[in-house]
Amino acid sequence: MRKKLTSLTFLLLSFMASAQTMPAPSTEPSIDNSVYNKWSIELNGGVNKPMYRMSPGYFTEALNPFHVDLGARYMFNPKFGLKLDFGYDQFKEADDYPEFKSQYYRTSLQGVINLGRTLNFETWTNTFGLLLHGGFGAAMxxxxxxxxxxxxxxxxxxxxxxxxxxGNRVALTADLTGVVNALQNWNFDGMGPTSTGAIDGVILNASLGLTFYLGKHARHADWVGEEDRIDEIDRRLSLIETGLLDSDKDGVADLYDLEPNSVTGVAVNTKGQSIDNNQNGVPDELESYLEKTYGVKSDGIATNTTVEQLINDGYVNVYFDFNSSKPTTASLSGIDFLVKYLKNNPNKTADVVGYADEIGSSSYNVELSRKRAEAVKQVAVNAGIDASRLNVIANGEDTSVNKDSKEARQIVRRVSFQVK
Structure with missing residues (x-):
């Protein structure tokens, strides 16, 4: 019998190990595994009642102390899981009956169905749940x-x-469980052998306990319902929609773009990176334009003087929406242009000059232009430029355009640069 028990236990543990890798069958949209925890530890204690197979004249109390149970549970999804548990029961005589004392040890592998999620409890409560569990095991x-x-x-x-x-880490539990034994040779009191039968012994356990949820996420699978599934689907759709945008208009979706702020109009590779074969920090197509426009070459490569002149003449700008100090996505390439230039010329510094349109008071616009310049400086610092190389200047209102023209006002809501 001992060999049979050892073989049975080994078989159960092998099945549990293989089950860890088996996907749970489901025809419904599943929630990403990354949004909820799957492991939990269950600890409970209470009373027992051996209902069947007691020797004549031997009895326990109606609620016989004591019973304890320890389990580890893994949920494949919010509706189904497995648990391995160990239980201990002690049996002793009721008052005024013959004395006896025995101990019952068991282990079992059980399937777990989350009835709370199956029956959509989340539509009316986020506090109460219900689990159905059952399986097979061995005992002594x-x-x-x-x-x-x-x-x-x-x-x-x-x-x-x-x-x-x-809370998100713990739940209070109340459990009612029945255990049916086979191949049992002695009654629970230990005072006599069992009679021949298909069922040798039956125990009822009633217990209270705690379940502790393990993992790095906020919630456990026990409490993830249909609304969370819909939220997860919406999140995925939103990610796809956002990822398919092409912020810098280079023909490569942001989802696959390794340089989502490339200079508008320049050639890029299949990963959205500006083509820069000579690795001088200036896209080849822009470099060719500079050479043709300014006529300054150095072995076929535009010189730093040409690039610096382009920056200082106001061809490189960062633009802002009305009353905003956050650079528009499309104009981040201006900051990238300056960053690459300063990295290739570590002895150079730059003034970061902010402007505003004429809408609003002059004092307010000075402060707004300062905030714009500070925001651009911070992006450049985050990109690897030392803050000491960037000097913020708040120039306030740019009155060079017709303030009644919406399009013209857009042009002057900017930050420009002066390289030194």
Whole structure:
């Protein structure tokens, strides 16, 4: 019998190990595994009642102390999981009946169905849950006053667990479980052998306990419902929609763009990176334009003097929406242009000059232009330029355009640069 028990236990553990890698069948949209925890530890204690297989004249109390149970559970999804648990029960005589004392040890592998999620409890409560669990295992009975040695047996188990969520990491549980034994040779009191039958012993357990949820995420699978599934689908669709945008208009979607702020109009590779074969920090197509426009070359490469002149003449700008100090996405390429130039010329510094349109008071516009310049400086610092190389200047209103023209006002809401 001991060999049979060892083989059965090994088989159960092997099945549990293989089950870890088996996907749970489902025809419904599933939630990303990254949004909820799957592991939990269950600890509970209470009373037991051996309902069947007691020797004549031997009885326990109606609620016999005591019972304890420790389990580890893994949920494949919010509706189904597996748990491996260990249980211990002690049996002793009721008052005014013959004395006896015995111990019952068991282990089992059980499937777990989250009835709370299956029945959509989340539509009316986020606090109460219900788990149905059942499976098979092995057990051992020992007696202090009766038979010698150990009695090994197999068992089946079925139970219902109510849950009250106390927080994202713990839940209070109340469990009612029945255990049915087979191959049992001695009664639970240990004072006599069992009679021949298909079922050798039955135990009821009633217990209270706590479930502790493990993992780095906010919630456990026990409390993830249909609304969360819809939210997850919406999140994925939003990610796809956002990722398919082409912020810098280079023909490569942001989802695949390694340089999402490339200079508008210049050639890029399949990853959205500006083509810069000579690795001088200036896109080849822009470099060719500078050479043709300014006529300054150095072995076929535009000189730093040409690039610096372009920056200082106001061809490189960062633009802003009305009353905003956040650079528009499309104009981030202006900051990138300056950053690459300063990295290639570590002895150079730059004034970061902010402007505003004429809408609003002059004092307000001075402060707004300062905030714009500070915002651009911070982006450049985050990109690797030392803050000491950037000097913020708030120039306030640019009155060079017709303030009644919406398009013209857009042009002067900017930050420009002066390289030194």
């Amino acid at each position: 009975l020992k007696s202090d006053d009766g038979f010698d040695g150990e009695d090994y047996m197999a068992n089946g188990i079925l139970g219902l667990t109510g849950q009250v969520r106390l």
